[in-house]
Amino acid sequence: MAELTDLAVRPTTHAKVRILATADELFYSEGIHTVGVDRIIGESRVTKATFYKYFRSKDGLIVAYIEGRDKRAREQLNAVAERHESPARRLHDIAYTLAAEVRTDSFHGCPFINAAAQFADPMHPVRQAVSIHREWYISSIEDLFRGMGHPRPGDAADDFFLARDGAFSGANLGDPIAAQAALMRAVQRVIEEAAAEAAQAG
Template sequence: MPATAGERPLTPAGRRVLEVASALFYERGIGQVGMELIAAEAGVTKKTVYDRFGSKEALVLAYLRARDERWRAFLDERLAAAPSPRERVLATFDALGEWLRAESARGCSMVNAVAEVPAPDHPVHRVAAEQKSWLRGLYADLIVQAGHGDAGGLADRLALLHEGAVVMFSVGAMADAPEIARDTAAALLP
């Protein structure tokens, strides 16, 4: 996966840095993790971290993009197994429940990053907005495949259900939030 502004492929050390940084950023928060800690945990020098990524900002963006790629691949597998267009829509919520329980107990990495970096012109906001826009677009595509006429309006509702389930699950308010969101989506679909 490309990781730097120049889109160079990652070396083994670069992949290790990204893996370590991703785990630390997600578990501890971006602001709580310094380049020294990342280098130490990855078993490389701080110079290696900067040589591979250029800056902490670039490393954060690589982390967000890599996490999003993992989510999309995870979701694609579940969608491919669904037997019908309607079931593919519902499979997004099944996949969400699996993902939250296995990979995202602290919630959405995009939302967490945006909360830590409040400046709206920061590139983190663009990456997060692109991911959320992709999700809405996915729902619109799935709705069209399912033969529903109001793809935009229904896609908005499903994206909100999805994001609401992430929040309710991650704050500990509803352990079954993905399942409730799935049931609600099923009621909205024709």
């Protein structure tokens, strides 16, 4: 009966999609631990039965939220790859995208860092989902520096991510304009150093 009621009042968007969209917005803007399942159910306009049909627990929903953010990031990098053939141009494009992101009104820091900070156990499924994303992203940036001919692409990727993570934290806690400028300076320096290292190694 509950399912029939839900079907009668819900809009055409699939219930699971609405649950994930609601969770994505609330988890990112307000924090994972501060948003309860009942609120997500209410704002998604689904019944509890429908919610638990798709997600056995809040942790399962959080993992799905992280996986959704990861998918979005992969799509962004794929779009960059379609726009540019040069690894250096791709890195510049990624940096500009990150810099623009920290200036948006809806920016609340890195969703992956934010999530990891709320789960201390590295074996927790949420932390593992974050780790999968981070490992993929760092590996992708490392591949771009390797494509530039950098003799130590892993070090360059670490420098890139240190600048990225610092800017995301700084923009969230302080001045996003200063964080944006600092990010672009740092990334430009890393790319220039990569080009110089590659030239010297060649």
